[in-house]
Structures are given as structure tokens and as C-alpha cells.
Amino acid sequence: MLRAFLILAIVFTYVAMVWGGLVRSSDSGLACPSWPLCYGSFEPPKDTAAKLEMGHRTVSSLAGIFTLLSFVYVWKKTRGLPKLTSTIALAFTFSAALTGMKMIKAETPHLKYLSHMLLESVHIYESMIILGFLILTYRLIYKRSMEEGVPLYAYIFALITMITGVLVRYTGSGEACGHEWPTCNGSLIPDFTSWKVTLQFLHRNLAYTTWLAFLLALVSSFNRTTLLSFVFVNLQFVFAISMVLTGFFLPLSFMDTAMGFFFFAWLTYNVQIKPTINLKVKEVW
Numbered sequence: 137m138l139r140a141f142l143i144l145a146i147v148f149t150y151v152a153m154v155w156g157g158l159v160r161s162s163d164s165g166l167a168c169p170s171w172p173l174c175y176g177s178f179e180p181p182k183d184t185a186a187k188l189e190m191g192h193r194t195v196s197s198l199a200g201i202f203t204l205l206s207f208v209y210v211w212k213k214t215r216g217l218p219k220l221t222s223t224i225a226l227a228f229t230f231s232a233a234l235t236g237m238k239m240i241k242a243e244t245p246h247l248k249y250l251s252h253m254l255l256e257s258v259h260i261y262e263s264m265i266i267l268g269f270l271i272l273t274y275r276l277i278y279k280r281s282m283e284e285g286v287p288l289y290a291y292i293f294a295l296i297t298m299i300t301g302v303l304v305r306y307t308g309s310g311e312a313c314g315h316e317w318p319t320c321n322g323s324l325i326p327d328f329t330s331w332k333v334t335l336q337f338l339h340r341n342l343a344y345t346t347w348l349a350f351l352l353a354l355v356s357s358f359n360r361t362t363l364l365s366f367v368f369v370n371l372q373f374v375f376a377i378s379m380v381l382t383g384f385f386l387p388l389s390f391m392d393t394a395m396g397f398f399f400f401a402w403l404t405y406n407v408q409i410k411p412t413i414n415l416k417v418k419e420v421w
């Protein structure tokens with residue numbers, strides 16, 4: 137039961153994050169002006185944007201329910217670190233729900249002010265923390281080996297690239313370099329006249345460093361996990377570059393988000409943790 141609840145919580149959290157990206161890319165963030173129900177009613181809304189927004193709320197609620205159920209089972213059936221990681225996941229579920237409510241009330245999807253941009257980004261970081269800690273909980277209870285996998289340095293580079301990627305998207309800096317790659321506004325090193333250009337340029341360069349980190353990981357320790365991670369980082373490049381070159385074609389924006397958060401989940405499950413302390417936990421029954 138615990139295993140099923142944890143898997144469902146992870147899957148629904150991931151789907152909610154990708155769905156949220158679709159809501160953002162299709163500008164449907166304010167299609168339901170009230171919260172928690174759309175137009176204050178249980179009746180499904182008629183227009184597509186409102187359906188998308190309501191779908192996101194439904195999937196997020198399911199993610200919350202399964203996170204709560206897995207928290208209850210972790211506290212009943214295990215001891216040690218999983219209790220802490222599942223508590224963190226649950227705490228951030230509550231804060232993400234509150235941030236989501238605040239976002240609708242303050243109409244942050246318009247991204248008019250810096251506070252809007254920050255609140256939108258914080259909401260994504262909260263979701264990443266929930267997903268990350270759910271995966272860590274699963275990993276602590278069920279994964280056998282903690283030693284093999286993605287080196288910590290590659291994980292950290294990828295994480296910083298993702299954190300800046302979220303900022304690029306939720307500050308509306310996606311088009312700051314134009315629809316070009318590898319150039320940015322006509323040159324390899326752009327004029328840093330606007331902070332949006334600087335942010336996008338920073339994100340691109342962090343991505344190149346991340347690519348190098350994964351190449352190094354592959355060369356220094358060739359195994360199935362480092363090989364797949366290198367394939368995934370290349371796929372992320374393909375989706376990101378084609379999204380930019382096509383002027384943010386919706387299916388490619390969707391794939392960029394889906395791949396980005398899948399990559400985060402994969403890395404969190406596979407990041408190498410040195411066995412200096414015994415992290416393995418046994419279920420008590």
C-alpha cells in the first residue's frame with residue numbers, strides 16, 4: 137500500500153507540474169477566476185482554457201491526497217529518515233496550495249510586477265521540492281544501492297540550470313534573445329542592456345556547463361545511469377533549442393517542460409549519495 141501511494145503521489149505531482157507548464161504556455165492561468173472551484177461551481181467549465189486550468193487543479197489535488205496518504209503510511213510503517221522526507225513533502229504541499237490560491241487572487245499569471253514573477257517561480261520551486269522529497273522517500277525505503285549513479289557535481293549543475301530555467305520562463309524572459317540559437321540577439325555574446333537578456337544568457341551558459349559535467353560523468357564512470365543521463369541532457373537540448381527556433385511552438389514548449397522535470401526526477405532518484413551514514417531504512421513490519 138505504502139509503495140502504491142508513494143508512486144501515485146510522485147506520478148500525480150509530476151503530471152501536475154507538466155500540466156501547470158501547459159496552462160502557462162497556453163496563457164490559461166486566469167481562465168478560472170475563483171479558487172478552489174472554477175466560477176464557484178462543481179460543474180465542468182465549457183471553454184478549453186478553463187478546462188485546462190480546472191484539470192490542473194484536479195490533478196494537483198490528487199497529488200496532494202496521495203502525498204498525505206503516503207505521509208500517514210510512512211509514519212506508521214517505517215522509521216528514520218523517510219519520516220523526515222515525507223513530512224517535508226507534505227509541508228510543501230500545503231504551502232504550494234496556499235501559493236496557488238494567492239496566485240489566482242493576485243492575478244500573477246499576467247506577470248506585470250516583479251512580485252508576480254517571483255510568486256510564480258516560487259510555486260514551481262515548491263513543486264520541485266515536493267517531487268524531490270517524495271522521490272527521496274521512495275528511494276530511502278525501496279532502492280537497494282545508494283552508491284552508483286550520477287555524481288553530485290553533475291546533479292548540482294543540472295539543478296542550478298533548472299532553477300534559472302524556471303526564472304527565465306516565469307519572468308517572461310523566454311524571448312529575450314529572440315528566436316535564435318546559438319546567437320542571442322544577433323551575436324554570440326549579446327549586449328547586456330536588459331536583465332532579461334542577462335538571465336537567458338546565463339541559463340544557456342549554465343546549460344552548456346551542465347552538458348560538459350554529464351559528459352565528464354559519462355567518461356569517468358561509464359555505466360547505464362550515466363549513459364541514460366547523458367541521453368536525457370541531450371534530449372533537453374533538442375527540445376529547448378527547437379522551442380526557441382520555432383518561436384515557442386506549443387508542443388515543443390510542452391516537451392521542454394516535460395523533459396526538464398522528468399530529468400530532475402530521474403537525477404534525484406539516481407544521484408550518488410556516499411554511504412558515510414547508513415541511509416538504508418527497513419520497513420518495520
Ligand code: HEM
Nearest residue numbers: 157297298301302304305310317343346372376377393396
Ligand atoms: C541542461 C540543459 C537544460 C536544462 C536542464 C534546462 C532546464 C529548463 C527548465 C527546467 C526550464 C523551465 C521549464 C518550465 O518551468 O516549464 C527551462 C526554460 C527555458 N529554457 Fe532551458 N534547460 C536547458 C537547456 C536550455 C538551452 C540550451 C536553451 C537555449 C536554447 C534553453 C532555453 C530555455 C528557455 C528560453 C526557457 C523558457 C521557456 C519559456 O519561456 O516558455 N534551455 N529550461
